[in-house]
Amino acid sequence: KGLAGAVMNEVVQQQSSMSGRRSSVKITNRCVDASSNYSRAAPAVSGQGEVHMLIFAIDYKRTSSPLTCSMDGRNMEALAQACGVTDLVAMYDDECQKDAAFQAIADVGSRCTDDDYFVIYYSGHGTSMQDQDGDEADGKDEAYCFVDANGQVTASSCMRDDDFAAAVIAATSQSVRIVILSDCCHSGTIADLRKENWAGREAISISGCLDSQTSGDMGRGGIFTHSMLLAIAEMQGEGQGQYSVGKLYNRTLRKDDEVFSSQQDICMMCAPDFKPNQIVWPLVPMQEYSSPLDRRG
DSSP, rough: OOOTSSEEEEEEEEEETTEEEEEEEEEEEEOOOSOOOSSSHHHHHOOOOOOOEEEEEEOTSSSSSOHHHHHHHHHHHHHHTTOOEEEEEEEEEEGGHHHHHHHHHHEEEEEETTTTTHHHHHOOOOOEEOOOOOOOOTTTEEEOBOOOOOOOGGGSSEHHHHHHHHHHHHHSSSTTTTEEEEEEEOTTTTTOOSSGGTSSSOOEEESSOOOOOOOOSSSSSSSHHHHHHHHHHHHHTTTTOOOOOHHHHHHHHIIIIIIISSSSSOOEEEOOOOOGSBBOOOOSSSSSSOOOOHHTT
């Protein structure tokens, strides 16, 4: 993969509704408009609103396919703390059972009010499952691989994208800004942002790869997460205190290309009639910040 040589595509998925035609933009490994076209500033800059963050990170220690996702979770916790986030809930390993995850989404989402952000970060396995309601072009739902009480992944322990999206929407008011970050396999459309029930919301997702791809674990966390953290640190070093999610996405692609040259295609998807330059990135460090890989020298 490379920004110059990869197959880069932007898919605008048209959907019909009683109110007219809406479009949901999906970006795959392609730089986007990085301008600042948002109407609301970041809470740290404006002093209005707060960032509420929920982290799921699972190492699958009791399975035959372990990962190092807890390192991603700790790294994201450190970023949140550097950004002054005070409402931070982090769940690890056997804590990450589906019912508990639904409850955490409901609890944290209910604390979000006007001008707030709800940031959801997931690092773990992802999978595809047979589509249940005919809304998937490829006939497959994407799902987060939560675990059961025995630390195992089963069909019933997984959270389908339909159910995840419904839970986030039910937990939050229309005015809450939503950012979903997924460092897992088969995650390109895992937030189901193309659906009409996201219309009118400022919601965006960045995922480690396409629905058809796997997302790399480098033995000390995920490639997508490390690329994003490198991008945030670099932009702070350049004195950039506020920027759009689109601008962060572009820099994340660059760091993935420069540092990892990975085969996975980092994706971004927006709610209907919404664009990446219309929402400000909420996690900008308020103190000097170095990414984990920078600190390793």
